[in-house]
Amino acid sequence: MTVEEEVEKPKDEECSAIDHKDKFNPDAYLESFYKTASEDTAMQIVLFFLPGILYRLPEKVHSVLDLGAGPTVYLPISLRSRAQNIYTSDYAPANRETLVNWIEKKSTFDWKNVCTWISNIEASMETPEVMQTKTRNLMRAVLDVNVHSSPVIQNIHWKSEDSITVPEKFQVVSTVFCLEYSCEKLEDYNRAVKNACSLIEDGGFLIQGGVLDATTYNFGGKTFRCHQLKQQHILDSLKTNGMSTNTEDGYKFITHDDIFLLVSRKL
Numbered sequence: 001m002t003v004e005e006e007v008e009k010p011k012d013e014e015c016s017a018i019d020h021k022d023k024f025n026p027d028a029y030l031e032s033f034y035k036t037a038s039e040d041t042a043m044q045i046v047l048f049f050l051p052g053i054l055y056r057l058p059e060k061v062h063s064v065l066d067l068g069a070g071p072t073v074y075l076p077i078s079l080r081s082r083a084q085n086i087y088t089s090d091y092a093p094a095n096r097e098t099l100v101n102w103i104e105k106k107s108t109f110d111w112k113n114v115c116t117w118i119s120n121i122e123a124s125m126e127t128p129e130v131m132q133t134k135t136r137n138l139m140r141a142v143l144d145v146n147v148h149s150s151p152v153i154q155n156i157h158w159k160s161e162d163s164i165t166v167p168e169k170f171q172v173v174s175t176v177f178c179l180e181y182s183c184e185k186l187e188d189y190n191r192a193v194k195n196a197c198s199l200i201e202d203g204g205f206l207i208q209g210g211v212l213d214a215t216t217y218n219f220g221g222k223t224f225r226c227h228q229l230k231q232q233h234i235l236d237s238l239k240t241n242g243m244s245t246n247t248e249d250g251y252k253f254i255t256h257d258d259i260f261l262l263v264s265r266k267l
């Protein structure tokens with residue numbers, strides 16, 4: 001072993017779920033998980049299974065909210081051919097700023113690799129440039145949200161035009177790696193699901209993705225604690241909130257390597 005190898009790596013800073021607000025570094029997150037879609041397994045699984053979940057939505061969806069999008073735009077991009085109006089959101093001011101920068105074409109992160117991965121899975125011929133332009137044209141607002149508050153929407157951070165009004169409910173709410181990461185206890189997870197479901201119109205849809213059984217995740221020198229999610233927690237919380245959990249009612253659950261994606265309908 002060389003002297004360099006003996007030097008211990010500095011320990012990650014331990015952060016609680018609530019620290020997402022001020023300690024989340026959007027650049028470090030994107031570099032760690034989205035630089036190339038093939039680098040991160042969780043991301044690869046989500047992008048691979050996403051089209052199989054999204055095709056269960058109506059061909060045209062009038063409004064979509066990506067809840068807790070972080071600094072990411074892969075969900076709006078994946079929904080560009082169905083959605084007519086897209087709203088995105090996050091709890092951390094730095095993430096909301098990163099989302100606005102992408103909408104305004106000032107992004108420092110290049111989404112090309114992720115777009116190429118999405119278009120390969122969709123078997124579409126659109127270039128990353130066209131995919132992003134189409135999506136940008138559908139973006140209506142970036143919202144300040146907290147899934148532990150009621151109402152969830154705290155503020156409008158950015159909107160495409162002054163005349164835009166933000167709906168109280170959406171036909172589709174998507175939320176990936178957010179609800180179980182926003183808290184550390186089951187009761188708090190249940191509250192987050194309740195609040196997320198309150199944003200869905202009757203007959204509308206929840207697209208939920210996440211990770212089972214994790215207690216932390218880390219990037220950029222920080223480890224964030226999270227709720228250790230079990231499949232039963234997901235089912236119980238959907239049922240409690242009047243969401244479908246049967247195939248006949250439009251429920252589909254896909255899981256691989258503890259990563260899951262689901263679509264559920266508000267009954």
Ligand SMILES: C[S@@+](CC[C@H](N)C(=O)[O-])C[C@H]1O[C@@H](n2cnc3c(N)ncnc32)[C@H](O)[C@@H]1O
Pocket residue numbers: 017018020021024067068069070071072090091092095145146147148175176177178181182183
């Ligand atoms: C692991 S990131 C997921 C980002 C993105 N959805 C993705 O798929 O990569 C977790 C996100 O949850 C957000 N979050 C944490 N607490 C939240 C809360 N109370 N309300 C809404 N979002 C929250 C964080 O700011 C962060 O952007």
